[in-house]
Amino acid sequence: QLVSALNTFVSAYNTAISEINIATQPPIVVTGAKGSTVGGSSQSAAGGVLYGNADVQSIKDRLVNMVTSLNANGGTYNSLSTIGLQLTDSFTQLAQSTSGSNAGQVAAQTLAGTDGQLQALDVSKLQSALAANPNAVSDLINGASGIVTQIGTYLTGVTGVPTNTASALLGNIPAISLIQGFENANTSSIQSIQQQIKQITDNVNMQADELRQQFVSTESTMAGLQSLQSQLSSFFKSN
Secondary structure, three states: OOHHHHHHHHHHHHHHOOOOOOOOOOOOOEEHHHHHHHHHHOOHHHHHOOOOOOOHHHHHEEEEEHOOOOOOOOOOOOOOOOHHOOOOOOEEEEEEOOOOOOOOOOOEEEEEEOOOEEEOOOOOHHOOOOOOOHHHHHHHHHHHOOOOHHHHHHHHHHOOEEEOOOOOOOOOOOOOOOHHHHHHHHHHHHHHHHHHHHHHHHHHHHHHHHHHHHHHHHHHHHHHHHHHHHHHHHHHHHH
């Protein structure tokens, strides 16, 4: 049962991290010789819709920190890595090829390092930990400062929805969740931009109305001058 539960956790965790990675991935700018852009385009692959969003990135950083941190109780089995759960050591992402026949093209490349996701559970390592100290493993997962409590409590604050476990509801529901706070801030920014656009539009329309009035006035003046010119011409010719 524990193996199944941990596999489910890994799947759910990796799905969340993957979605954040996709949403925050940077755009890819492909350059040709001497820095010129290929095909006249400065961007060959658009970035994620939340690229550069520090708020979303902070959620990922916090989750990664939780699955890699040490348990406060110490001991031999004081981190998920000691029971078979480790971060990936390589990952795939889109990047510009710099050599070979695909040089200058955007393609998936495998890079060293981690993208924050977890590797598949090392079942043999988990079984060894359970055989050596099952209480420590249980405390690491379900203890007062275990990974379930940490992530469950944090996600309650992030989503505003309590995390329901077999024994209790984790975390206190905030008046405004972290995500709701982000949405409120974005909504406020959008409304501010819309107000600025309206002010600019109103000013442009006002200036356009003034110019039209000036144009009509100028035409009226020109018509009067032309009429006067015609009258003067007739007068001088008759005299």
